[in-house]
Amino acid sequence: MSVLQEISPNVRNMIQLESTVLAIRARQIKEELRQKVRKPYKEVIDVSWGDPHRAGVKPLSFVRQVLSACLYPQLLNSDTLPVDVRQRAQTLLAGCDAGSVGSYTAAAGISEIVCRVSEFITRRDGGVPSYPEHIFISPGSQWALTSILNVLVNSEASPRTGVLTPVPCYSTATLSIMGLGADIVPYYLSEEQGWELQVEELHRALDSAKGACNPVALYVINPGNPTGHVQSRKSMQEVIRLVAEKRLFLLADEVYQDCVYGENSEFVSYKRVLAEMGPPLSDTVELASFHSASKGIMGECGLRGGYVELVNLDPAVMKYIYKLFSTYSCAPVLGQIALDLMMNPPQPGDPSYPLYSEETQHIRSTLAHNVKRVFEVVNSLPCFCCQPVEGGAFAFPRLHLPHKAIEKAKEMGMQPDMFYCVRLLEDAGVLVSPGQDLGQKEDTYHIRFCIMTSEDTMEEALRRLSSFQTQFMKVFS
Amino acid sequence: MSVLQEISPNVRNMIQLESTVLAIRARQIKEELRQKVRKPYKEVIDVSWGDPHRAGVKPLSFVRQVLSACLYPQLLNSDTLPVDVRQRAQTLLAGCDAGSVGSYTAAAGISEIVCRVSEFITRRDGGVPSYPEHIFISPGSQWALTSILNVLVNSEASPRTGVLTPVPCYSTATLSIMGLGADIVPYYLSEEQGWELQVEELHRALDSAKGACNPVALYVINPGNPTGHVQSRKSMQEVIRLVAEKRLFLLADEVYQDCVYGENSEFVSYKRVLAEMGPPLSDTVELASFHSASKGIMGECGLRGGYVELVNLDPAVMKYIYKLFSTYSCAPVLGQIALDLMMNPPQPGDPSYPLYSEETQHIRSTLAHNVKRVFEVVNSLPCFCCQPVEGGAFAFPRLHLPHKAIEKAKEMGMQPDMFYCVRLLEDAGVLVSPGQDLGQKEDTYHIRFCIMTSEDTMEEALRRLSSFQTQFMKVFS
The missing domain is CATH 3.40.640.10 (Type I PLP-dependent aspartate aminotransferase-like (Major domain))
Structure with missing residues (x-):
């Protein structure tokens, strides 16, 4: 298999994802920011994956406590961890x-x-x-x-x-x-x-x-x-x-x-x-x-x-x-x-229940907030249209791109939604996935972004998206 | 794929391992022992896998400490863990x-x-x-x-x-x-x-x-x-x-x-x-x-x-x-x-080094001991012959089975080394793998067992193997 032609045709048939290209560019931009290159933003917001922690959601304390006790059972003998955490770890071990x-x-x-x-x-x-x-x-x-x-x-x-x-x-x-x-x-x-x-x-x-x-x-x-x-x-x-x-x-x-x-x-x-x-x-x-x-x-x-x-x-x-x-x-x-x-989360009455309950409620209300705000904000933007997010981790709004933007994309040898994502990343520091990676009806364009983020991250992402979109439409209308 | 004939032929071609059968039987025996069924042993020794912890080797404290701190970063703020552990966890996070x-x-x-x-x-x-x-x-x-x-x-x-x-x-x-x-x-x-x-x-x-x-x-x-x-x-x-x-x-x-x-x-x-x-x-x-x-x-x-x-x-x-x-x-x-x-283990001078060094030295000397003892004991048994174990986790001694044992195995519809493993498990509570699962020259028979165990486990396994082998030869010679 010294040459590509000799590798398994199944593997060879796997398509190349544009998100990979975007992710590599995002890493470069992060490096540039570290080296104090001037950009209109201080950090990249990565909402391209369904990865809640990366997007600012905090891990649940109960989960992390039990796992750490399972790894290092000496913790079972100290008072560092709540008693139900220690019991649970013991049962699991x-x-x-x-x-x-x-x-x-x-x-x-x-x-x-x-x-x-x-x-x-x-x-x-x-x-x-x-x-x-x-x-x-x-x-x-x-x-x-x-x-x-x-x-x-x-x-x-x-x-x-x-x-x-x-x-x-x-x-x-x-x-x-x-x-x-x-x-x-x-x-x-x-x-x-x-x-x-x-x-x-x-x-x-x-x-x-x-x-x-x-x-x-x-x-x-x-x-x-x-x-x-x-x-x-x-x-x-x-x-x-x-x-x-x-x-x-x-x-x-x-x-x-x-x-x-x-x-x-x-x-x-x-x-x-x-x-x-x-x-x-x-x-x-x-x-x-x-x-x-x-x-x-x-x-x-x-x-x-x-x-x-x-x-x-x-x-x-x-x-x-x-x-x-x-x-x-x-x-x-x-x-x-x-x-x-x-x-099998903690139950009412367990020492870990109050904190667990507080943390999960916080995440649930954050998600409800994000879903509502995404629907409001994205649908208020020119040439954007988002179906209600009833569940899951993503919004997949449709982009009605102006003719000039489509032409420009073609000129650059890109699919129009990839062109949009590249610009969004370069100009606003927001990393999302282009619809072409996920599949869409011909001549329709979408972007996907994760809604499992902290409220702050989502607000900042929407703020950047809004001003980017206004600017983008100005340039290409 | 409601029927077997419809599944992928590649998957269908995968052979059935006898070890799976043995492992299932070992689980049953463990359950029988829990239910106080009388056996000539109190517990099953499982040396069939290359799984050091299962066979009694202790996890390294440094490794477990760093991992638990990575999972539950609150531990970084306490003195529960050595300072180099906390630094390492911070770098990794x-x-x-x-x-x-x-x-x-x-x-x-x-x-x-x-x-x-x-x-x-x-x-x-x-x-x-x-x-x-x-x-x-x-x-x-x-x-x-x-x-x-x-x-x-x-x-x-x-x-x-x-x-x-x-x-x-x-x-x-x-x-x-x-x-x-x-x-x-x-x-x-x-x-x-x-x-x-x-x-x-x-x-x-x-x-x-x-x-x-x-x-x-x-x-x-x-x-x-x-x-x-x-x-x-x-x-x-x-x-x-x-x-x-x-x-x-x-x-x-x-x-x-x-x-x-x-x-x-x-x-x-x-x-x-x-x-x-x-x-x-x-x-x-x-x-x-x-x-x-x-x-x-x-x-x-x-x-x-x-x-x-x-x-x-x-x-x-x-x-x-x-x-x-x-x-x-x-x-x-x-x-x-x-x-x-x-x-990247701890280095001399690091707070975790002395314990790390002690633990790894202990494991290394245990393995050296086990390898030596396996060679001595197995080669002293009738009809057993073991090549020196120069490296790795296993011994793979050859068994010269008596004709009567081979006949008996055939009668029971088993390969001779599988028959031996079944008897070793039933009579002596030692779980090893039959050579047929690993491949061997025709008409030769082997067993495989893990040498990455605690010294006690290895000594007990060898003791049981020795007395089983003596008994087995008596019955089938």
Whole structure:
């Protein structure tokens, strides 16, 4: 493989993301600022990733205290940490081999934690049973998604394996599907209807795949990334009927289940809706549901902990999935523990409850504030239009770019929204992602930015965006 | 994929490991012991994995202190932790976005840590330069190996891609190669010569692949897993000349580089030997070298931190590798930090140095003791023969099983060494891996066990193995 032509074609087919270029430039700008190069801003605001801590959200004390005690058990003997923190750490360490977070765990995760994940799911779904043997803990949900896709995608098949994938969709998901040698079968979410998933569009997408590839799975993201849409029960029922009819495996990315802001929105899991629909659907539709400690209020992206629950899979297939997970030893133990803490927070009466409650309330009210302000401010700007953010971590407003800006972008060999993002970064020090990385209808342009930030960060980002947009429109109108 | 036949053939081709069966049975036995079922032992000794903490090795205080302070920075303000620990944590947190280990990092790892990894490599290799842009931090070395293989293996190619793989070889490596759709091209290590890698055997293996597959890479493990062999410079030079001649990519698994016990053995990296051989070899041979925080004295398996250094790769190919790593966001931050601490331990004069030095000396002398005792005891047993363990974490002694035992195994539908392992587990409560999972010459039988244990654990394991073996021979002779 001394030359590019010899590398795996699956890897070669992975597209180049513009965000990478932007991120590299952002690092250079930070360095320039350190070297006192004069800019119209003192620091870069990075809202390009779904990374709450990076965007100024504070870690939860309870979580960090338990984790630090698990790492350094001498802390269990001092009064530095609250008593419930120490008890929790002790219970968690009892699940680790030889009481060390440095030991490998079972391939699917520490069995006690896996059991508590299944209890969490059962509670969440109003009693719909969940079984520990159907749950695999992974280094983040993305990793689990890729592993399940690895089982579904036959890279030697002809026609190729297809995966129905939403447009827009966060880019690592599409990259993973491509990297495994599958074909993306795009279905477009309806922006005008608040980024709704419309089942007729799924039919159109399936028709379009005829003769080109063999679609085996439908990938849905609810709450949406980057759309912020939260699916209704009715829409989910339609989706379930469709996958049953077309014999598709349903991949439900539900990592933002804890982040719902819309007054009339509610997160319901696909597992629950499927169970409520009863047999034969509830006994036959194959479903993988993903969740993560990176997302939600906790936002512990760096610890890398997620899980997948598998429903209605052939036990023989489950064995192979176990084997695949085994090849990577196990998920990071501290990520596993973070997942456990996310699902089992302190309860009223626990010494850590008041602080935990205060911190999480603060984050929730910040997010509610941010979502409201983004909607107000972005929609007040000329040529910007943002659907309500009902859930998730992102806003994905549409940009109506003036003709002159589109021409200028072409002149510079860039897509128009990439051109906009480059200017926004250079002139205002705000790093966002261009819509082209996430997918969008032809001749529409968007930007994505994270709304999981501190209030101050969001206000400053919106202030910069507003004055940049006014200036940009002046130059290019 | 409601049926097994529909899943990816690559995944379906992954073999079933007998160790999995043994591990499940070991868990049942532990449960039986908890329920006071009478057994000839009070607890199961698990030496089946290369997992030092599980086998009784204690975590290093310095490492755990720094990690806990990084997680819970309030500890930086108290005197609970030594001052150099707090300084180190502060420096590390400065490399994390927004000072939180909960933020994602760059795909290749925190840039400051990547730089320190390259400095470590340069020191280790006597000044041979190492460049940060050639280093990728990963959730364990196995993960990095699979990612590099992913780039090398063309699952659509005909003939199929082949990877030269040692026999014996730890099983997750072979599973990964199979799982990617490549063919294993086995080359046998010479047990009689202390598990030496012989270059003539590589030629034989390459000849055997003719017409069957297209070998693109040679995978070597040094120090060996499970063999315990440490390669000589001369042997490595021969290997390098061969891969240059045959245009093979060299995958050097060097995770046990810090664990060398043989008096006349020394670890030298492939990178260094390659550099010493000068141009044209040093400018052309493509090499990936893997290392890990799981292995070595630190033994932090559960944190999942490793790296790969890539040498002489086409920059265009490097771009794709970066992209592939990007799809998984980043390695766990605490695993990255563990890696950094492994490479930059406390120095004489630092407040943490005396304790660190005491703890690591203790582990090193324990390992030296274990290696010596394993050699003495195992070789004193009837029908057992163990090559000297010069490095690594395992002993892989050969078992000369009596005919009656082989017959009995066949009767029970088991491979003879699996039968031995099952009996050893049931009768003596010692969990080891059967040679068949690691590969061995036909009609030879081995077991693998970890020597990275506490002295007590090793002595007890050897005591049980000795009396079991005596009894076993009595029954089956």
